[in-house]
Every structure is written in C-alpha cells, then in structure tokens.
Amino acid sequence: MTTPAIRNDWAVMAIFTVAVLTAPLWLAPIGANYPDLLQKFAIFGIFAIGFNILFGLTGYLSFGHAVFLGVGSYTAVWSFKLLTMNVIPAVILGTVMGGVFAVLIGYVSLRRSGIYFSILTLAFAQMSYNLAYSVLTPITNGETGLQLTQQDPRILDGPAGEGLPSTTLFGLEMSGYSGFYFCAVMLILAFYISLRIFRSPFGLKLQAIKSNQTRMKYTGFNTKPYLLVAFVISGMFAGLAGSLMAVTDPLAGAERMQWTASGEVVLMTILGGTGTLIGPLLGVGIIKYFENIFSALNEATLHAFFSFMPDWLANVMVAISSQFVGEGWHLTLGVLFMLVVIFLPGGVMEGIRRMTAAVRNLSKQKPTELEPKEAEG
Amino acid sequence: MSEDKKTSELSRRGFMKVSAAAMAAASTPMFFTKGAWAADFRNNPGNAGSVKLGFNVPQTGAYADEGADELRAYKLAVKHLNGEGDGGMLNTMTNKALKGNGVLGKKVEYVTGDTQTKSDAARSSAKRMIEKDGVLMVTGGSSSGVAIAVQGLCQEMGIIFMAGLTHSNDTTGKDKRRYGFRHFFNTEMSGAALGPVLEKEFGKDRVAYHLTADYTWGWSQEGSIKKYTEQLGWQTKAAVRTPLGAGDFSQYITPVLNSGADVLVLNHYGKDMVNSLTQAVQFGLRDKQANGKDFQIVVPLFSRLMAQGAGANIKGIYGTTNWNWSLTDEGSKAFVKSFGQEYGFPPSQAAHTCYVQTLLYANACEMAGTFYPPEVIKALEGFKFDGMGNGPTEYRAEDHQCFKDVLVVRGNENPTSKFDLLQVVQEVPRAQVEYPADMLGGDLGPYKV
Numbered sequence: 094m095t096t097p098a099i100r101n102d103w104a105v106m107a108i109f110t111v112a113v114l115t116a117p118l119w120l121a122p123i124g125a126n127y128p129d130l131l132q133k134f135a136i137f138g139i140f141a142i143g144f145n146i147l148f149g150l151t152g153y154l155s156f157g158h159a160v161f162l163g164v165g166s167y168t169a170v171w172s173f174k175l176l177t178m179n180v181i182p183a184v185i186l187g188t189v190m191g192g193v194f195a196v197l198i199g200y201v202s203l204r205r206s207g208i209y210f211s212i213l214t215l216a217f218a219q220m221s222y223n224l225a226y227s228v229l230t231p232i233t234n235g236e237t238g239l240q241l242t243q244q245d246p247r248i249l250d251g252p253a254g255e256g257l258p259s260t261t262l263f264g265l266e267m268s269g270y271s272g273f274y275f276c277a278v279m280l281i282l283a284f285y286i287s288l289r290i291f292r293s294p295f296g297l298k299l300q301a302i303k304s305n306q307t308r309m310k311y312t313g314f315n316t317k318p319y320l321l322v323a324f325v326i327s328g329m330f331a332g333l334a335g336s337l338m339a340v341t342d343p344l345a346g347a348e349r350m351q352w353t354a355s356g357e358v359v360l361m362t363i364l365g366g367t368g369t370l371i372g373p374l375l376g377v378g379i380i381k382y383f384e385n386i387f388s389a390l391n392e393a394t395l396h397a398f399f400s401f402m403p404d405w406l407a408n409v410m411v412a413i414s415s416q417f418v419g420e421g422w423h424l425t426l427g428v429l430f431m432l433v434v435i436f437l438p439g440g441v442m443e444g445i446r447r448m449t450a451a452v453r454n455l456s457k458q459k460p461t462e463l464e465p466k467e468a469e470g
Numbered sequence: 471m472s473e474d475k476k477t478s479e480l481s482r483r484g485f486m487k488v489s490a491a492a493m494a495a496a497s498t499p500m501f502f503t504k505g506a507w508a509a510d511f512r513n514n515p516g517n518a519g520s521v522k523l524g525f526n527v528p529q530t531g532a533y534a535d536e537g538a539d540e541l542r543a544y545k546l547a548v549k550h551l552n553g554e555g556d557g558g559m560l561n562t563m564t565n566k567a568l569k570g571n572g573v574l575g576k577k578v579e580y581v582t583g584d585t586q587t588k589s590d591a592a593r594s595s596a597k598r599m600i601e602k603d604g605v606l607m608v609t610g611g612s613s614s615g616v617a618i619a620v621q622g623l624c625q626e627m628g629i630i631f632m633a634g635l636t637h638s639n640d641t642t643g644k645d646k647r648r649y650g651f652r653h654f655f656n657t658e659m660s661g662a663a664l665g666p667v668l669e670k671e672f673g674k675d676r677v678a679y680h681l682t683a684d685y686t687w688g689w690s691q692e693g694s695i696k697k698y699t700e701q702l703g704w705q706t707k708a709a710v711r712t713p714l715g716a717g718d719f720s721q722y723i724t725p726v727l728n729s730g731a732d733v734l735v736l737n738h739y740g741k742d743m744v745n746s747l748t749q750a751v752q753f754g755l756r757d758k759q760a761n762g763k764d765f766q767i768v769v770p771l772f773s774r775l776m777a778q779g780a781g782a783n784i785k786g787i788y789g790t791t792n793w794n795w796s797l798t799d800e801g802s803k804a805f806v807k808s809f810g811q812e813y814g815f816p817p818s819q820a821a822h823t824c825y826v827q828t829l830l831y832a833n834a835c836e837m838a839g840t841f842y843p844p845e846v847i848k849a850l851e852g853f854k855f856d857g858m859g860n861g862p863t864e865y866r867a868e869d870h871q872c873f874k875d876v877l878v879v880r881g882n883e884n885p886t887s888k889f890d891l892l893q894v895v896q897e898v899p900r901a902q903v904e905y906p907a908d909m910l911g912g913d914l915g916p917y918k919v
Contacts, residue, residue: 124602127597127598127601127602128597128601129594129597129598129601129602130598130602133594226684226713227684227711227713235684235685236615236684236685236686236713236714237589237615237618237619237685237686238589238590238615238619240618240619240622243913257622257625257626257915259626268626269601342593342597342623344589344590344593344619344622346588346589346590346619348588348589348590348591349590385594385595385598388583388584388595389581389582389583389584389595389598391581391582393580419529419582419584420529420530420584
C-alpha cells in the first residue's frame with residue numbers, strides 16, 4: 094500500500110464531510126433520516142473509529158471498550174448535574190475521563206498480548222459494569238441510570254425554570270437535528286484525527302507492531318509506549334462518544350458498559366472492514382440500522398410491503414420474513430455477519446473493493462465513483 | 471496501486487461542485503424541521519385520516535413474557551377502538567366518550583418497538599416512534615426503571631406517556647411527570663393491602679429476609695413491604711440486592727436458611743421471580759421450620775404469567791395483583807372473552823392495564839375534542855370511570871396515579887385449569903390503600919413544554 098498524497102487526503106475529507114452533513118437527505122429513502130438514528134450513526138461512528146485505531150492498526154483486540162463509553166456518559170451527566178447544561182465542558186470532561194480510565198486499564202492490560210489482552214480488558218469491563226450497576230450506586234444510580242433532577246446544583250447556570258432543563262450549546266438546544274449536527278462535526282473531527290494517525294509515522298509503527306511485534310523490538314523500538322498511546326487515544330474516542338450520548342439524551346445507564354456493548358463495537362468494525370478508515374462507519378450504519386429499523390417492523394408493515402402479491406403468496410412471505418424482523422432482528426444480523434465473515438473476510442470494504450475491481454476490469458478507461466474509497470484501504 | 475493518478479483527478483474535478491451541492495443540501499433538513507415546529511404541537515395529525523400510537527414493550531430480556539402479552543392487548547385495544555371485533559370493554563366502560571369509530575373520527579394505527587428492558591434502548595425506541603413515525607402517545611412498560619426513563623423523555627418531547635406495567639412508587643412519586651399517567655397500582659398499595667393478610671395468616675411475630683431486584687422497583691417494593699410488616703411487629707433480618715436478570719439465585723438463597731429468618735420476601739418479577747422462587751423451593755425452604763414456625767415465602771407482586779412459569783412452586787404463596795382474569799364483573803368478563811377469542815388464552819394483569827390505558831387515552835382525546843396534549847392531560851386528571859375491571863377508579867389529578875381496589879391473591883392449591891393459578895383471597899377496598907398525594911414527593915412539571 095502506498096501512502097497517498099496530501100491532496101488526496103483532503104479530497105477524502107471533503108467527500109466525507111459532505112457525506113456526513115447531507116446524511117439526512119440521502120438516508121431518507123431507507124427511512125433512516127430521523128434525528129435519533131442519525132445521532133446514533135455519528136456517535137457510534139466515533140466509537141468505532143476510535144476502536145479501529147487500536148484494533149485495526151495494532152491488532153490488539155479490546156473486548157472491554159464499552160467501559161470508556163460508559164465513563165464518558167457518566168462524566169457528562171455529572172457535568173450537567175453539577176456544572177452547567179452547556180455541552181462543551183461535558184464533552185471535554187467526558188473525553189478526558191475516558192482517557193484517564195484508558196491509561197489505568199491499558200497500563201495493566203497491555204502487559205499481555207493476543208487472547209490474554211482481550212480477556213484482561215473483558216475482565217476490567219465486567220468489573221466496571223458491576224461497580225456501576227451495584228457497588229457505586231450513589232454515583233451511578235444503579236440500574237435506573239443517572240438522570241437529571243430539578244434539585245441539581247448546576248453552579249454555572251442560574252436557577253432552573255419550570256421543568257427539567259435541556260442540554261444546550263450556548264443556548265442552542267442539543268436535541269433533534271441540531272444535536273445531530275453537533276455530533277456530525279465531532280465525527281468529522283474524529284475522522285480527520287484518525288486519518289492523520291493512519292498516514293503518520295506513528296500509525297506506521299502501530300501497523301508494524303501488528304505485523305510483527307518481535308521484529309519491532311529487535312530493531313530497537315520499545316513498543317509499549319506506542320501501544321499505550323494508541324489505547325489511550327482509542328479510549329478518548331470512546332469517552333467522546335459516551336459524552337455525546339449524554340449530550341443528545343442526558344441519561345447514563347450501566348448497560349452501556351455491559352460486555353454486549355463492547356462486543357457490538359467489535360462486530361461493527363469487523364463487519365465493515367478492520368483497519369480501513371471507512372469500514373467501521375459502514376459497520377456502524379448496518380448494525381444501527383438493523384437495530385432501529387428492522388426491530389420495529391411488525392406483521393402489519395410486512396403485509397403492506399407484500400400487498401402487491403396475491404393473498405396466499407403474501408401470507409406465506411409474511412410468515413417467513415416475520416421471523417427475521419421485529420424481535421428476530423438479531424437473527425438477520427447474525428446471518429449477515431456470517432455471510433460477511435465467510436465470503437468477505439475483509440468486511441464490507443472488501444466487497445466494495447472487489448466490486449470496484451470488477452467494474453474496472455470491464456472498462457479499463459472509465460473512472461468510477463468508488464475510487465476514492467479504494468485509496469483509503 | 472496504479473490507480474492513484476486517476477483518484478486525484480477525480481478529487482480536483484469534483485471538489486468545488488460537490489461542496490456547493492453540500493451547502494445546499496445541508497440547509498434543507500433545517501428547512502423541513504422548521505415546518506414541523508411551526509405546528510402548534512408535536513406530531514399534530516392535522517387533517518390526516520389516521521393517528522399513530524407507539525407500543526414500546528420488552529420483547530427480549532427478563533420481562534419478555536409480560537411484553538408479549540402487553541402487545542397482544544394493545545393490538546386488541548386498537549381493534550376495538552376502530553370498531554372491529556366485539557368491542558370488549560368499550561361496552562362496559564362508564565363515563566365514555568368513545569364512539570367506536572377510531573379517535574375523533576380518525577382511524578387508530580400503531581407502531582411497535584423493543585425496550586430490551588434497558589433504559590437506553592427503550593428511550594431510543596421511543597425517540598424513533600416520536601421522531602420518525604410521528605406517534606401521538608407512547609405506552610408500554612414492564613420495568614419501572616424503563617418506564618421512568620421513557621416518561622422523562624416524553625415530558626421533554628411533549629408526548630403523552632401512558633405507563634403500562636410499572637409498580638415502583640417513583641413512577642407517580644418522586645419521578646412523576648405531567649405527561650405520564652399510570653393505571654397500574656404501586657408498591658405502597660401492595661404493602662397496605664398485603665400487610666393485614668400477612669398478619670392474619672402468619673402472625674405478628676415474624677423475621678423477614680428480603681431478596682430485592684436491584685433497581686427502582688425493587689427498592690421501592692422492599693421499602694413498602696418493610697414499612698407495613700414492621701408496623702405489624704415483624705423484624706427485617708436482611709435485605710439483599712440481586713442484579714436484574716441474574717438467572718441463578720442459589721448464592722443468594724443459601725444464606726437465608728441459617729439467617730434466623732422465617733419468612734422470605736422475594737421482591738422479584740418476571741423470569742427473575744420464576745427462577746428465584748423455583749430455586750428457593752428446590753432448596754427446601756418451604757419444608758423447613760425456623761423459630762418454631764413453618765418457613766414462609768411471600769411474593770408481593772404476583773402475576774399469572776409468572777405463576778405459569780413457576781408451576782407447582784407457587785401453591786399457597788401470597789402476593790398482590792392489579793387484576794386477575796377470574797374476576798366476575800362485567801368489564802373483566804368482556805375483556806377476557808374478547809382476548810380469549812382472539813388469542814385462545816386469558817389475558818394477564820399486564821395485558822389488562824395496557825388495554826385499559828389505551829382506551830383511557832383515546833377516551834380522553836375524545837372528551838377533550840382534540841389531540842393537543844395539555845387538553846388531553848386535563849381530561850385525564852381527576853377522571854372517574856367504572857366497568858374496566860377494578861370497580862370505581864379515579865385518576866388522581868395530583869400525581870396521575872389511578873386509585874382502585876387491590877387484589878390479594880394466593881397460589882391456587884387445586885387449579886382447575888392451567889390458567890386457574892391465582893386464587894383471590896381478598897379485594898382490598900380503595901380506601902384502605904389510598905395515601906395522601908404529597909406523601910411520595912416529586913413534581914409534575916408544566917402542561918406546556
């Protein structure tokens with residue numbers, strides 16, 4: 094893989110920026126253009142990008158990344174409760190706390206590699222989850238989740254009016270589309286940082302660690318600090334994502350730290366394409382779309398969908414497909430994940446790359462739309 | 471890669487064009503939302519021929535059985551509202567404004583969602599319903615933690631929330647909201663109803679050991695049962711918190727045997743209760759003697775679905791319930807009949823409360839003559855009705871809690887069918903379970919958001 098020119102990176106950034114900011118438009122045909130889902134796309138996009146910096150570049154598979162997400166959320170909600178409803182301190186503090194936890198957990202976990210590293214991070218995640226769930230109830234409010242109340246001090250804000258205050262960016266309410274655009278700007282920033290890391294000598298060293306750590310050590314590199322820095326950056330991305338979750342919806346629950354949440358980001362990254370810039374975002378899009386849209390389909394909507402068929406055929410189709418929607422959305426996702434892992438080990442990105450190659454073989458001279466993605470791989 | 475040259479070409483050529491398009495495109499969604507905000511309230515159906523309701527229930531997790539039954543009841547309610555089927559409780563409800571042709575002449579449609587018994591997922595699902603599907607009302611429950619989280623969201627969004635099964639005091643106590651309403655009873659009422667029966671059956675001199683689901687509902691129920699049993703003279707030996715959805719409770723049950731307690735109070739619900747009760751019985755607790763008395767188990771919140779799951783283990787165990795299908799008033803009979811015809815088995819208490827809530831919301835809209843939430847809220851506040859299974863009922867205006875009779879039940883020793891699992895010991899009258907509105911604190915908040 095050659096290092097593409099700077100100019101090319103700017104093109105990537107420009108296309109990415111446009112794609113993110115216009116998401117409400119081009120997601121409309123598939124029914125995914127409502128603020129809550131758009132916010133989720135952006136937030137989990139940041140989470141997955143951060144995870145990919147660790148897993149994609151160094152090959153260290155962290156199975157406890159949701160800890161930093163949860164820490165970021167709790168920190169942000171506490172900032173809303175104690176300081177101000179403005180989102181800037183919440184986002185900064187959430188990111189920093191994510192980093193602090195990453196230093197602590199990373200310092201211990203990175204003493205091992207491979208499966209032992211994964212198990213260590215998983216153990217830390219499960220410990221943190223249980224702490225948040227029951228032991229630290231005064232700080233986390235246990236299963237009920239940490240919520241804003243009328244009595245919170247909010248020392249930087251004036252006395253609260255009637256009803257609960259909402260999160261703001263200097264007066265602009267952070268719900269609905271404004272919340273999405275705030276997350277989108279953060280996503281673009283996060284993507285830019287990730288792009289710079291991928292293209293930097295630091296990124297190259299991380300990739301060298303992935304391909305052969307022993308050789309790196311023989312050439313005189315101490316790999317530990319590089320790994321820890323990658324881990325902390327990745328943790329800060331997760332902390333940022335967690336604080337954004339609290340920004341768009343000021344509530345933090347322990348389930349954000351559960352191992353299933355950690356597993357989800359692994360799935361997203363693998364589904365989309367590990368080690369690619371865009372891949373994790375595609376994975377996020379697919380999983381969140383399934384979780385929110387497929388889980389909401391019921392038999393009535395299916396009947397409407399198949400209404401063009403004769404009655405008996407429509408009934409058969411509904412009977413079959415209803416197993417895969419609604420509460421069965423996990424099944425659909427599982428099937429898709431299997432197909433991708435078996436036939437496209439490089440994730441959706443590999444599919445795109447193969448398609449591009451096929452198109453290019455058909456007409457060698459004609460440039461195609463998908464080319465810029467090719468350069469990112 | 472050899473294609474590098476071509477890639478950079480594309481970027482140079484397309485950059486200006488694409489960014490100009492982006493500017494235009496990025497401003498468009500703002501334009502759309504502005505139109506939406508100009509309406510006088512969120513999701514105003516205007517001249518549309520139909521209205522949408524959002525049914526947000528747990529389809530996975532510890533409360534999935536309850537969620538499935540709630541969904542059945544919602545679908546039945548929509549049918550009856552639209553004038554299909556036999557009408558169910560629409561025929562028995564008093565003080566009724568509904569005409570059986572939808573709500574305010576509009577056909578009722580619905581969307582569904584899975585709360586996964588998690589606050590995060592539930593709020594996300596409710597947001598989808600409100601933002602994407604444009605629902606006028608969200609309803610659902612089965613976990614008080616989830617209900618409180620969704621209720622808070624609905625208040626912020628200005629959408630009415632008709633709580634389904636949620637039993638924690640906090641839902642209409644310290645976390646009550648102007649836009650949230652609860653038909654189901656709460657732990658305070660359970661305690662007040664169960665206390666005298668426990669005294670009669672087990673005496674005044676007992677030592678209790680609580681196992682409590684570790685979230686708002688568990689804490690609330692533990693508090694209420696402690697309050698009323700300690701009034702009788704019982705002691706509380708210990709109250710151990712267990713995680714929601716734990717599955718295996720043996721590590722919590724083992725210490726009970728030698729703790730010196732002679733009553734085990736299981737503040738569990740759904741599959742948790744099925745597991746903890748089954749394990750407690752398997753450990754032989756019920757055959758034991760402690761302090762010279764027979765060891766007893768109490769499950770303060772009972773439901774037929776749980777009884778079905780726990781099988782023979784529930785025989786003779788006391789608890790309370792909001793409603794049971796064996797009641798013989800006209801409303802209950804009508805509901806059990808149409809539910810049975812539709813699905814082939816009797817409804818649970820969760821199904822009942824959800825069905826009633828849907829009808830009550832529709833009725834309030836019809837009474838108010840509009841879907842405008844502040845007016846609908848005012849129609850519901852202080853609304854008195856009968857013929858819906860619990861005798862005369864009132865939605866108290868101060869905390870949006872329904873007050874009605876509470877059932878004390880016992881696991882049936884000789885069930886005549888696989889559904890005849892709970893035997894109603896006593897219908898505790900409303901006066902005995904009512905409490906002052908300011909006792910539980912909280913603040914409803916504004917009508918207009």
